[in-house]
Amino acid sequence: METVDSAAWRMLSQRLKVAEPLQGLDARWHQVIGLAGRLSPGRGRFLRQADRVMAMTRALIPLSDAGLRDCMAPLQDRFRLGRDTIDNHLLAFAIIGEVAARTVGLRPYREQIAAAISMEAGCVAEMATGEGKTLVAALPAVLAGWRGHGCHVITANAYLARRDAGLMKAVYRFCGLTVGCVTGEMEPTGRKQAYRAHVTYCTNKEAAADFLRDRLLMGSLQGLPAALLSKMVRGRGADMSRLVQRGLACAIVDEADSIFVDEAVTPLLISGESPNQDHVAAYRRAARLADGLRPSMDFRIDRPHREIHLTPAGKQRLAELAHPLGGLWAGSRRREELVVQTLAAREFFIRDKQYVVDGGKVVIVDEFTGRLMPDRTWREGIHQAIEAKEGLDINLPKETHARISFQRFFRLYGKLCGMSGTVTEARSELWQIYRLAVVSVPTHRPCRRTVMPDRVFTTAAAKWEAVVKAITEVHRTGRPVLVGTRSIRESVHLSGLLAARGVAHRLLNAVQQDSEALIIAQAGRRGQVTVSTNMAGRGTDIRLGPGVAELGGLHVIATQRAEARRIDRQLFGRCARQGDPGSAQAFVSLEDDLFRRHARLVPMAAGKRYSHHNKEISSPFWRRWINTVQSRAERVSFRARKEVLSADKWIEHQLGFASHDI
Numbered sequence: 005m006e007t008v009d010s011a012a013w014r015m016l017s018q019r020l021k022v023a024e025p026l027q028g029l030d031a032r033w034h035q036v037i038g039l040a041g042r043l044s045p046g047r048g049r050f051l052r053q054a055d056r057v058m059a060m061t062r063a064l065i066p067l068s069d070a071g072l073r074d075c076m077a078p079l080q081d082r083f084r085l086g087r088d089t090i091d092n093h094l095l096a097f098a099i100i101g102e103v104a105a106r107t108v109g110l111r112p113y114r115e116q117i118a119a120a121i122s123m124e125a126g127c128v129a130e131m132a133t134g135e136g137k138t139l140v141a142a143l144p145a146v147l148a149g150w151r152g153h154g155c156h157v158i159t160a161n162a163y164l165a166r167r168d169a170g171l172m173k174a175v176y177r178f179c180g181l182t183v184g185c186v187t188g189e190m191e192p193t194g195r196k197q198a199y200r201a202h203v204t205y206c207t208n209k210e211a212a213a214d215f216l217r218d219r220l221l222m223g224s225l226q227g228l229p230a231a232l233l234s235k236m237v238r239g240r241g242a243d244m245s246r247l248v249q250r251g252l253a254c255a256i257v258d259e260a261d262s263i264f265v266d267e268a269v270t271p272l273l274i275s276g277e278s279p280n281q282d283h284v285a286a287y288r289r290a291a292r293l294a295d296g297l298r299p300s301m302d303f304r305i306d307r308p309h310r311e312i313h314l315t316p317a318g319k320q321r322l323a324e325l326a327h328p329l330g331g332l333w334a335g336s337r338r339r340e341e342l343v344v345q346t347l348a349a350r351e352f353f354i355r356d357k358q359y360v361v362d363g364g365k366v367v368i369v370d371e372f373t374g375r376l377m378p379d380r381t382w383r384e385g386i387h388q389a390i391e392a393k394e395g396l397d398i399n400l401p402k403e404t405h406a407r408i409s410f411q412r413f414f415r416l417y418g419k420l421c422g423m424s425g426t427v428t429e430a431r432s433e434l435w436q437i438y439r440l441a442v443v444s445v446p447t448h449r450p451c452r453r454t455v456m457p458d459r460v461f462t463t464a465a466a467k468w469e470a471v472v473k474a475i476t477e478v479h480r481t482g483r484p485v486l487v488g489t490r491s492i493r494e495s496v497h498l499s500g501l502l503a504a505r506g507v508a509h510r511l512l513n514a515v516q517q518d519s520e521a522l523i524i525a526q527a528g529r530r531g532q533v534t535v536s537t538n539m540a541g542r543g544t545d546i547r548l549g550p551g552v553a554e555l556g557g558l559h560v561i562a563t564q565r566a567e568a569r570r571i572d573r574q575l576f577g578r579c580a581r582q583g584d585p586g587s588a589q590a591f592v593s594l595e596d597d598l599f600r601r602h603a604r605l606v607p608m609a610a611g612k613r614y615s616h617h618n619k620e621i622s623s624p625f626w627r628r629w630i631n632t633v634q635s636r637a638e639r640v641s642f643r644a645r646k647e648v649l650s651a652d653k654w655i656e657h658q659l660g661f662a663s664h665d666i
């Protein structure tokens with residue numbers, strides 16, 4: 005194992021070789037090339053190589069464990085010395101596949117091997133949900149482990165990091181490697197130990213936060229020349245020993261679309277308490293001032309961009325209301341900022357949707373996973389504005405000490421690859437931002453999922469009525485039903501409707517996380533009805549109970565269309581896994597969030613016209629319109645992500661001039 009010092013030097017040197025996103029004509033040219041080749045380097049080659057691996061595996065089956073280890077030893081040396089070739093990769097995959105069959109009872113399929121080869125080549129493998137990505141990640145991770153520079157397997161949440169590290173531990177151990185897992189509650193010594201393992205499972209947030217904390221520790225020594233000079237002149241080795249990471253050599257990203265795309269909009273910040281008590285009174289005062297403003301006349305709400313704009317009349321009125329207060333309220337900029345935050349907290353942040361109130365505190369709910377995130381706070385005063393809205397004690401706003409966007413963080417890795425069930429729609433973005441090509445890997449068995457056409461309703465009430473009816477009908481046949489809702493509030497609403505009809509069901513939302521594993525384990529049993537927020541959307545393996553496949557398998561109902569097609573596909577992917585039968589359908593109403601935020605005027609007017617008739621309007625026209633609105637929502641989010649990247653570059657550039665005390 006290498007010393008932390010040498011690792012720290014590698015980390016420093018990596019900072020110097022961040023791939024900058026291309027600009028101007030270069031960027032356009034790359035876009036054209038990428039799109040022309042469908043951004044996909046042909047899966048045929050990887051499948052043919054996988055066939056060679058399968059043939060080699062057959063020759064390994066008769067070997068004893070000791071014989072298998074003997075085959076491994078010379079290969080490990082080649083990887084350690086950096087002399088590995090493509091033939092070595094193929095043989096290594098054959099050996100690791102055999103190890104997996106012996107240790108965890110899973111013999112990789114040809115398609116899993118093809119995905120692993122493509123990832124070793126630096127691509128993102130698109131494998132349908134349930135095709136066994138946990139095992140696939142371990143194959144290139146072993147190769148990276150043998151190289152000895154560390155490998156981070158990035159998972160969507162801490163539960164999956166722990167689960168996957170535990171599942172694959174025996175494979176790594178047989179291959180002579182150690183495995184670590186970093187989770188939120190760990191102390192620096194535990195983290196350091198986990199990062200020193202050959203392969204480390206962690207979430208993107210933990211990896212990026214540890215990187216930022218290390219960067220803060222390094223203080224002024226962030227440039228390689230400065231660090232080397234300082235080491236020679238002052239011997240700053242002691243500081244370096246407190247770093248927890250040992251460089252960003254290789255990352256294998258599971259659920260790549262979620263991590264590279266959905267989460268990329270939120271920059272990661274390291275912050276500390278700000279000492280200014282005046283803030284608390286200011287947020288309360290801003291809430292009172294906001295009460296005096298009239299919607300439309302004094303402020304406009306831009307829902308697609310989640311922005312509040314004060315009108316000239318609103319600014320004037322606010323100035324009049326604030327006039328007697330003096331102090332910070334005398335300055336127009338700060339005054340308007342605080343009131344706009346308060347209004348945004350009221351309009352866009354809804355209790356039991358974006359947050360819950362737990363033990364007198366505002367706790368954020370992750371929109372993509374539906375999980376509670378007690379350690380996170382919204383910034384720019386939004387968290388305090390929500391606390392004021394809820395009448396809770398106001399916590400002091402934090403001061404930002406360091407910041408990085410996930411887009412920039414992942415581009416720091418020496419080698420990056422990933423996998424996902426739903427990444428086709430994000431192909432072009434992955435190419436533009438990360439230079440990652442997507443390879444679509446076929447399913448091992450033919451997919452037997454029936455996706456039925458969306459059912460469209462004028463009002464939310466009509467939609468819920470139809471959802472309950474559909475659940476009851478499928479439930480009567482004995483098939484299990486999984487219903488996905490967008491928020492805790494909706495899940496509770498549907499649960500109430502089902503209870504009123506006497507339909508027994510289980511409820512899975514962020515409020516009762518403890519029983520999650522149990523509820524999911526039972527969701528595929530005969531006659532089971534499970535109502536869930538997005539928590540059931542990713543990484544959950546719902547196995548069918550006895551006799552369920554004969555009835556038609558799991559039926560999934562989505563109660564809204566998400567703001568990206570990928571997220572809908574993730575939920576539908578809970579059924580018909582690994583060749584099982586299953587079906588899925590979405591129920592949509594014109595009053596859904598997606599349309600309120602992203603529909604243009606004409607269809608909304610049509611929605612209004614219909615809205616007093618509680619009825620179903622399913623037709624090809626409305627289905628096409630839904631797709632158009634969803635595409636628009638995807639474009640808005642993509643623009644937001646590009647803005648985060650530019651903001652990040654701007655900050656990096658500006659701080660470059662004063663980088664001594666970041």
Ligand SMILES: Nc1ncnc2c1ncn2[C@@H]1O[C@H](COP(=O)(O)OP(=O)(O)OP(=O)(O)O)[C@@H](O)[C@H]1O
Pocket residue numbers: 110111112113116131132133134135136137138139425542543544545577582
């Ligand atoms: N080679 C294999 N042979 C037999 N079973 C396998 C194999 N690979 C994976 N499985 C099984 O397939 C199921 C799904 O695996 P896993 O959860 O890794 O899939 P996934 O692709 O990550 O799913 P998701 O996209 O939902 O996260 C698990 O029960 C796993 O044990």
